Amino acid sequence: MLPSLTVIIGFQLAGAFVQQFLSLPIPGAVIGMILFFIYLCITGGKNDNLMATGSQLLSHLPLLFIPAGVGILAYTSELKEHGIAILASLIIGSLIAFIITLFIFKKLTSNANQPDSKP
Amino acid sequence: MNETTPFDYTELLASPLFCIPLTLVAYLIGTRLYSLSGKNTFLQPVVSGILLVMVAITLLDIPYDHYFRGAEIIHFLLSTATVALAIPLYHNIKYIRENVRPLLITLFMSGIVACFTAVAIAWLLGASQEIMLSLAPKSITTPFAMGVAESIGGYPPLTAGFVIFTGIVVAVSATPIFKWLNINDPIIQGSAMGMVGHGIATARALELNSKTGAFSALSMGLMGVYTSICLPYAVRLFN
Numbered sequence: 001m002l003p004s005l006t007v008i009i010g011f012q013l014a015g016a017f018v019q020q021f022l023s024l025p026i027p028g029a030v031i032g033m034i035l036f037f038i039y040l041c042i043t044g045g046k047n048d049n050l051m052a053t054g055s056q057l058l059s060h061l062p063l064l065f066i067p068a069g070v071g072i073l074a075y076t077s078e079l080k081e082h083g084i085a086i087l088a089s090l091i092i093g094s095l096i097a098f099i100i101t102l103f104i105f106k107k108l109t110s111n112a113n114q115p116d117s118k119p
Numbered sequence: 120m121n122e123t124t125p126f127d128y129t130e131l132l133a134s135p136l137f138c139i140p141l142t143l144v145a146y147l148i149g150t151r152l153y154s155l156s157g158k159n160t161f162l163q164p165v166v167s168g169i170l171l172v173m174v175a176i177t178l179l180d181i182p183y184d185h186y187f188r189g190a191e192i193i194h195f196l197l198s199t200a201t202v203a204l205a206i207p208l209y210h211n212i213k214y215i216r217e218n219v220r221p222l223l224i225t226l227f228m229s230g231i232v233a234c235f236t237a238v239a240i241a242w243l244l245g246a247s248q249e250i251m252l253s254l255a256p257k258s259i260t261t262p263f264a265m266g267v268a269e270s271i272g273g274y275p276p277l278t279a280g281f282v283i284f285t286g287i288v289v290a291v292s293a294t295p296i297f298k299w300l301n302i303n304d305p306i307i308q309g310s311a312m313g314m315v316g317h318g319i320a321t322a323r324a325l326e327l328n329s330k331t332g333a334f335s336a337l338s339m340g341l342m343g344v345y346t347s348i349c350l351p352y353a354v355r356l357f358n
Binding site for chain 1: 142149168169176184186193196197203209212220221225228229237239241254265269270275285289293304311316318343347
Protein backbone atom coordinates (compact mmCIF):
# COMPACT_ATOMS: atom_id res chain seq x y z
CA MET A 1 0.00 0.00 0.00
CA LEU A 2 2.75 2.45 0.95
CA PRO A 3 4.72 2.09 -2.33
CA SER A 4 1.47 2.61 -4.28
CA LEU A 5 0.54 5.68 -2.24
CA THR A 6 4.04 7.02 -2.85
CA VAL A 7 3.58 6.59 -6.61
CA ILE A 8 0.26 8.48 -6.53
CA ILE A 9 1.71 11.28 -4.38
CA GLY A 10 4.63 11.32 -6.83
CA PHE A 11 2.21 12.13 -9.65
CA GLN A 12 0.59 14.76 -7.40
CA LEU A 13 4.03 16.36 -6.98
CA ALA A 14 4.78 16.07 -10.70
CA GLY A 15 1.45 17.80 -11.46
CA ALA A 16 2.19 20.64 -9.04
CA PHE A 17 5.66 20.98 -10.55
CA VAL A 18 4.37 21.17 -14.13
CA GLN A 19 1.68 23.66 -13.04
CA GLN A 20 4.20 26.01 -11.42
CA PHE A 21 6.90 25.53 -14.05
CA LEU A 22 4.55 26.45 -16.93
CA SER A 23 2.38 28.71 -14.68
CA LEU A 24 -0.81 27.06 -15.98
CA PRO A 25 -4.23 28.15 -14.63
CA ILE A 26 -5.20 24.47 -14.10
CA PRO A 27 -5.04 22.88 -10.62
CA GLY A 28 -1.82 20.89 -10.14
CA ALA A 29 -3.79 17.84 -8.97
CA VAL A 30 -5.68 17.81 -12.29
CA ILE A 31 -2.39 17.80 -14.22
CA GLY A 32 -1.22 15.02 -11.90
CA MET A 33 -4.38 13.07 -12.75
CA ILE A 34 -3.77 13.47 -16.49
CA LEU A 35 -0.14 12.34 -16.06
CA PHE A 36 -1.27 9.36 -13.97
CA PHE A 37 -3.91 8.49 -16.60
CA ILE A 38 -1.23 8.54 -19.33
CA TYR A 39 0.96 6.36 -17.11
CA LEU A 40 -1.91 3.84 -16.66
CA CYS A 41 -2.53 3.75 -20.42
CA ILE A 42 1.14 3.11 -21.11
CA THR A 43 1.63 0.48 -18.41
CA GLY A 44 -1.79 -1.11 -18.97
CA GLY A 45 -2.91 -0.75 -15.32
CA LYS A 46 -1.47 -4.14 -14.42
CA ASN A 47 -0.22 -3.13 -10.98
CA ASP A 48 -3.03 -4.50 -8.77
CA ASN A 49 -1.65 -2.90 -5.61
CA LEU A 50 -1.63 0.51 -7.23
CA MET A 51 -5.20 0.14 -8.50
CA ALA A 52 -6.40 -1.17 -5.12
CA THR A 53 -4.74 1.65 -3.16
CA GLY A 54 -6.16 4.31 -5.48
CA SER A 55 -9.64 2.81 -5.34
CA GLN A 56 -9.48 2.59 -1.56
CA LEU A 57 -8.57 6.26 -1.37
CA LEU A 58 -11.54 7.08 -3.65
CA SER A 59 -13.93 5.00 -1.56
CA HIS A 60 -13.43 7.51 1.27
CA LEU A 61 -13.68 10.55 -0.97
CA PRO A 62 -16.54 12.12 1.08
CA LEU A 63 -14.26 12.23 4.16
CA LEU A 64 -11.68 14.28 2.29
CA PHE A 65 -14.24 17.02 1.51
CA ILE A 66 -15.01 17.70 5.17
CA PRO A 67 -12.16 20.09 6.20
CA ALA A 68 -12.83 22.28 3.15
CA GLY A 69 -16.61 22.10 3.44
CA VAL A 70 -16.58 23.27 7.07
CA GLY A 71 -15.01 26.46 5.70
CA ILE A 72 -18.50 27.68 4.77
CA LEU A 73 -18.62 28.79 8.43
CA ALA A 74 -16.11 31.51 7.62
CA TYR A 75 -18.43 33.00 4.98
CA THR A 76 -21.75 33.31 6.82
CA SER A 77 -22.00 37.07 6.10
CA GLU A 78 -21.65 36.53 2.32
CA LEU A 79 -24.20 33.72 2.48
CA LYS A 80 -26.68 35.94 4.34
CA GLU A 81 -26.16 38.82 1.94
CA HIS A 82 -26.46 36.80 -1.28
CA GLY A 83 -28.56 33.87 -0.03
CA ILE A 84 -31.40 34.15 -2.56
CA ALA A 85 -29.08 34.62 -5.56
CA ILE A 86 -27.01 31.63 -4.46
CA LEU A 87 -29.99 29.33 -3.85
CA ALA A 88 -31.64 30.28 -7.15
CA SER A 89 -28.37 29.81 -9.01
CA LEU A 90 -27.76 26.40 -7.45
CA ILE A 91 -31.29 24.98 -7.69
CA ILE A 92 -32.75 26.54 -10.86
CA GLY A 93 -29.38 26.73 -12.64
CA SER A 94 -28.57 23.08 -11.98
CA LEU A 95 -32.03 21.84 -13.00
CA ILE A 96 -31.91 23.81 -16.27
CA ALA A 97 -28.37 22.56 -17.01
CA PHE A 98 -29.41 18.96 -16.21
CA ILE A 99 -32.48 19.05 -18.48
CA ILE A 100 -30.58 20.70 -21.35
CA THR A 101 -27.76 18.14 -21.03
CA LEU A 102 -30.24 15.23 -21.18
CA PHE A 103 -31.96 16.82 -24.17
CA ILE A 104 -28.71 17.35 -26.13
CA PHE A 105 -27.48 13.79 -25.53
CA LYS A 106 -30.87 12.31 -26.43
CA LYS A 107 -31.03 14.36 -29.63
CA LEU A 108 -27.51 13.25 -30.63
CA THR A 109 -28.12 9.54 -30.05
CA SER A 110 -31.58 9.47 -31.67
CA ASN A 111 -30.12 11.18 -34.77
CA ALA A 112 -27.40 8.53 -34.92
CA ASN A 113 -29.92 5.67 -34.64
CA GLN A 114 -32.33 6.97 -37.25
CA PRO A 115 -31.54 7.21 -40.96
CA ASP A 116 -30.86 10.74 -42.18
CA SER A 117 -33.50 10.43 -44.93
CA LYS A 118 -36.25 10.73 -42.30
CA PRO A 119 -37.91 14.16 -42.33
CA MET B 120 -10.78 26.24 41.71
CA ASN B 121 -7.10 26.70 40.96
CA GLU B 122 -5.74 30.20 40.56
CA THR B 123 -3.29 29.12 37.84
CA THR B 124 -4.95 27.10 35.09
CA PRO B 125 -3.10 23.80 35.21
CA PHE B 126 -3.96 22.76 31.67
CA ASP B 127 -4.71 24.74 28.53
CA TYR B 128 -7.24 22.95 26.35
CA THR B 129 -7.25 25.45 23.49
CA GLU B 130 -3.89 24.34 22.15
CA LEU B 131 -4.85 20.66 22.19
CA LEU B 132 -8.24 21.38 20.58
CA ALA B 133 -6.56 23.14 17.65
CA SER B 134 -3.96 20.41 17.14
CA PRO B 135 -4.08 17.51 14.63
CA LEU B 136 -4.39 15.21 17.64
CA PHE B 137 -7.92 16.51 18.14
CA CYS B 138 -8.94 17.75 14.67
CA ILE B 139 -8.15 14.53 12.79
CA PRO B 140 -10.16 12.20 15.07
CA LEU B 141 -12.96 14.80 15.18
CA THR B 142 -13.20 14.71 11.37
CA LEU B 143 -12.97 10.91 11.25
CA VAL B 144 -15.66 10.43 13.90
CA ALA B 145 -17.97 12.95 12.17
CA TYR B 146 -17.48 11.06 8.89
CA LEU B 147 -18.07 7.65 10.48
CA ILE B 148 -21.26 8.90 12.14
CA GLY B 149 -22.24 10.34 8.75
CA THR B 150 -21.74 7.02 6.92
CA ARG B 151 -23.66 5.22 9.67
CA LEU B 152 -26.60 7.64 9.45
CA TYR B 153 -26.58 7.26 5.65
CA SER B 154 -26.83 3.47 5.72
CA LEU B 155 -29.32 3.47 8.63
CA SER B 156 -31.58 5.84 6.68
CA GLY B 157 -31.57 3.43 3.72
CA LYS B 158 -29.18 5.71 1.76
CA ASN B 159 -31.38 8.78 1.91
CA THR B 160 -29.82 11.29 -0.51
CA PHE B 161 -30.27 14.16 1.95
CA LEU B 162 -28.13 12.28 4.50
CA GLN B 163 -24.99 11.94 2.34
CA PRO B 164 -21.96 11.33 4.62
CA VAL B 165 -20.36 14.55 3.31
CA VAL B 166 -23.35 16.61 4.41
CA SER B 167 -23.73 15.17 7.90
CA GLY B 168 -19.94 15.03 8.36
CA ILE B 169 -19.57 18.73 7.58
CA LEU B 170 -22.56 19.70 9.75
CA LEU B 171 -21.28 17.63 12.71
CA VAL B 172 -17.82 19.21 12.55
CA MET B 173 -19.40 22.67 12.25
CA VAL B 174 -21.50 22.07 15.37
CA ALA B 175 -18.51 20.63 17.27
CA ILE B 176 -16.09 23.48 16.53
CA THR B 177 -18.78 26.09 17.19
CA LEU B 178 -19.59 24.56 20.59
CA LEU B 179 -15.91 24.13 21.50
CA ASP B 180 -15.15 27.64 20.24
CA ILE B 181 -12.39 26.54 17.85
CA PRO B 182 -11.85 29.12 15.07
CA TYR B 183 -12.17 27.62 11.56
CA ASP B 184 -8.57 28.33 10.53
CA HIS B 185 -7.30 26.55 13.67
CA TYR B 186 -9.46 23.52 12.83
CA PHE B 187 -8.35 23.58 9.20
CA ARG B 188 -4.68 23.66 10.15
CA GLY B 189 -5.27 20.70 12.47
CA ALA B 190 -7.09 18.68 9.80
CA GLU B 191 -4.88 19.78 6.92
CA ILE B 192 -3.50 16.28 6.23
CA ILE B 193 -7.04 15.13 5.35
CA HIS B 194 -7.40 18.07 2.98
CA PHE B 195 -4.00 17.25 1.47
CA LEU B 196 -5.25 13.75 0.61
CA LEU B 197 -8.08 15.32 -1.41
CA SER B 198 -5.49 16.28 -4.05
CA THR B 199 -4.03 12.77 -3.87
CA ALA B 200 -7.51 11.33 -4.45
CA THR B 201 -7.97 13.69 -7.40
CA VAL B 202 -4.89 12.14 -8.99
CA ALA B 203 -6.36 8.69 -8.24
CA LEU B 204 -9.51 9.60 -10.24
CA ALA B 205 -7.42 8.53 -13.24
CA ILE B 206 -8.21 4.93 -12.17
CA PRO B 207 -12.00 4.93 -12.82
CA LEU B 208 -11.35 6.93 -15.99
CA TYR B 209 -8.91 4.25 -17.11
CA HIS B 210 -11.38 1.46 -16.26
CA ASN B 211 -14.07 3.11 -18.40
CA ILE B 212 -11.88 3.79 -21.40
CA LYS B 213 -13.69 1.32 -23.68
CA TYR B 214 -17.00 3.10 -23.03
CA ILE B 215 -15.38 6.41 -24.03
CA ARG B 216 -14.32 4.91 -27.34
CA GLU B 217 -17.80 3.52 -28.08
CA ASN B 218 -19.64 6.77 -27.37
CA VAL B 219 -16.99 9.32 -28.04
CA ARG B 220 -18.92 11.60 -30.41
CA PRO B 221 -22.21 12.23 -28.54
CA LEU B 222 -20.33 12.24 -25.23
CA LEU B 223 -17.87 14.94 -26.25
CA ILE B 224 -20.45 17.15 -28.00
CA THR B 225 -22.75 16.95 -24.98
CA LEU B 226 -19.82 17.56 -22.65
CA PHE B 227 -18.75 20.64 -24.59
CA MET B 228 -22.23 22.21 -24.45
CA SER B 229 -23.14 21.02 -20.96
CA GLY B 230 -20.06 22.65 -19.44
CA ILE B 231 -20.96 25.99 -20.99
CA VAL B 232 -24.64 25.70 -19.97
CA ALA B 233 -23.82 24.70 -16.37
CA CYS B 234 -21.42 27.63 -15.84
CA PHE B 235 -23.57 30.11 -17.74
CA THR B 236 -26.87 29.35 -15.96
CA ALA B 237 -25.16 29.50 -12.55
CA VAL B 238 -23.43 32.82 -13.21
CA ALA B 239 -26.33 34.41 -15.14
CA ILE B 240 -28.94 33.69 -12.45
CA ALA B 241 -26.63 34.97 -9.70
CA TRP B 242 -25.86 38.09 -11.77
CA LEU B 243 -29.57 38.78 -12.40
CA LEU B 244 -30.19 38.60 -8.66
CA GLY B 245 -27.32 40.96 -7.91
CA ALA B 246 -24.63 38.68 -6.47
CA SER B 247 -21.08 40.02 -6.10
CA GLN B 248 -18.34 39.07 -8.54
CA GLU B 249 -16.60 36.83 -5.99
CA ILE B 250 -19.86 34.93 -5.41
CA MET B 251 -20.36 34.48 -9.16
CA LEU B 252 -16.79 33.21 -9.55
CA SER B 253 -17.35 30.82 -6.65
CA LEU B 254 -20.55 29.55 -8.31
CA ALA B 255 -19.12 29.04 -11.81
CA PRO B 256 -17.34 25.69 -11.13
CA LYS B 257 -20.25 24.25 -9.06
CA SER B 258 -20.93 21.32 -11.41
CA ILE B 259 -17.49 19.73 -11.13
CA THR B 260 -16.30 17.55 -8.30
CA THR B 261 -14.89 19.37 -5.25
CA PRO B 262 -11.13 18.80 -5.71
CA PHE B 263 -11.34 20.25 -9.23
CA ALA B 264 -13.82 22.96 -8.28
CA MET B 265 -11.79 24.28 -5.36
CA GLY B 266 -8.65 24.47 -7.47
CA VAL B 267 -10.54 26.32 -10.21
CA ALA B 268 -12.23 28.69 -7.73
CA GLU B 269 -8.85 29.56 -6.30
CA SER B 270 -7.28 30.26 -9.67
CA ILE B 271 -10.16 32.43 -10.96
CA GLY B 272 -10.59 34.45 -7.75
CA GLY B 273 -13.58 32.81 -6.04
CA TYR B 274 -13.71 31.52 -2.44
CA PRO B 275 -12.70 27.80 -2.49
CA PRO B 276 -14.55 26.84 0.75
CA LEU B 277 -17.77 28.46 -0.49
CA THR B 278 -17.34 26.63 -3.80
CA ALA B 279 -17.01 23.35 -1.90
CA GLY B 280 -20.39 24.01 -0.29
CA PHE B 281 -21.98 25.03 -3.62
CA VAL B 282 -20.62 21.90 -5.31
CA ILE B 283 -22.06 19.61 -2.64
CA PHE B 284 -25.42 21.37 -2.80
CA THR B 285 -25.50 21.09 -6.62
CA GLY B 286 -24.75 17.36 -6.41
CA ILE B 287 -27.67 16.87 -4.02
CA VAL B 288 -30.05 18.86 -6.29
CA VAL B 289 -29.17 16.61 -9.25
CA ALA B 290 -29.19 13.36 -7.24
CA VAL B 291 -32.64 14.07 -5.79
CA SER B 292 -34.26 15.31 -9.00
CA ALA B 293 -32.75 12.74 -11.40
CA THR B 294 -35.37 9.96 -11.35
CA PRO B 295 -38.44 12.27 -11.48
CA ILE B 296 -36.88 14.16 -14.42
CA PHE B 297 -36.08 10.90 -16.27
CA LYS B 298 -39.74 9.88 -15.93
CA TRP B 299 -41.00 13.29 -16.97
CA LEU B 300 -38.80 13.46 -20.11
CA ASN B 301 -39.13 9.71 -20.77
CA ILE B 302 -35.38 9.03 -20.81
CA ASN B 303 -34.56 5.37 -20.19
CA ASP B 304 -31.09 4.97 -21.71
CA PRO B 305 -28.56 4.43 -18.87
CA ILE B 306 -25.84 6.02 -21.03
CA ILE B 307 -27.79 9.28 -21.31
CA GLN B 308 -28.97 9.19 -17.68
CA GLY B 309 -25.51 8.54 -16.29
CA SER B 310 -23.72 11.03 -18.51
CA ALA B 311 -26.01 13.91 -17.58
CA MET B 312 -25.86 13.04 -13.87
CA GLY B 313 -22.06 13.02 -13.90
CA MET B 314 -21.74 16.15 -16.01
CA VAL B 315 -24.02 18.33 -13.89
CA GLY B 316 -24.04 16.55 -10.52
CA HIS B 317 -20.44 15.14 -10.30
CA GLY B 318 -19.57 12.69 -7.48
CA ILE B 319 -22.71 12.96 -5.40
CA ALA B 320 -24.96 12.27 -8.40
CA THR B 321 -22.54 9.48 -9.38
CA ALA B 322 -23.15 7.79 -6.03
CA ARG B 323 -26.89 7.97 -6.80
CA ALA B 324 -26.32 6.76 -10.39
CA LEU B 325 -24.53 3.66 -9.08
CA GLU B 326 -27.67 2.82 -7.11
CA LEU B 327 -29.83 3.04 -10.24
CA ASN B 328 -27.77 0.78 -12.51
CA SER B 329 -24.09 -0.14 -12.86
CA LYS B 330 -23.94 1.21 -16.43
CA THR B 331 -25.52 4.48 -15.31
CA GLY B 332 -22.89 4.64 -12.58
CA ALA B 333 -19.99 3.95 -14.95
CA PHE B 334 -21.12 6.70 -17.34
CA SER B 335 -21.67 9.11 -14.50
CA ALA B 336 -18.15 8.47 -13.14
CA LEU B 337 -16.69 8.90 -16.59
CA SER B 338 -18.63 12.11 -17.32
CA MET B 339 -17.75 13.52 -13.93
CA GLY B 340 -14.05 13.02 -14.69
CA LEU B 341 -14.28 14.45 -18.21
CA MET B 342 -16.29 17.46 -17.04
CA GLY B 343 -13.77 18.08 -14.26
CA VAL B 344 -10.86 18.14 -16.69
CA TYR B 345 -12.75 20.13 -19.32
CA THR B 346 -14.08 22.81 -16.95
CA SER B 347 -10.85 23.18 -14.99
CA ILE B 348 -8.88 23.66 -18.20
CA CYS B 349 -11.35 26.00 -19.96
CA LEU B 350 -12.96 28.05 -17.17
CA PRO B 351 -9.78 29.88 -16.08
CA TYR B 352 -9.17 30.93 -19.69
CA ALA B 353 -12.83 31.94 -20.15
CA VAL B 354 -12.66 34.12 -17.03
CA ARG B 355 -9.44 35.78 -18.26
CA LEU B 356 -11.19 36.54 -21.53
CA PHE B 357 -14.04 38.36 -19.79
CA ASN B 358 -11.81 40.35 -17.46
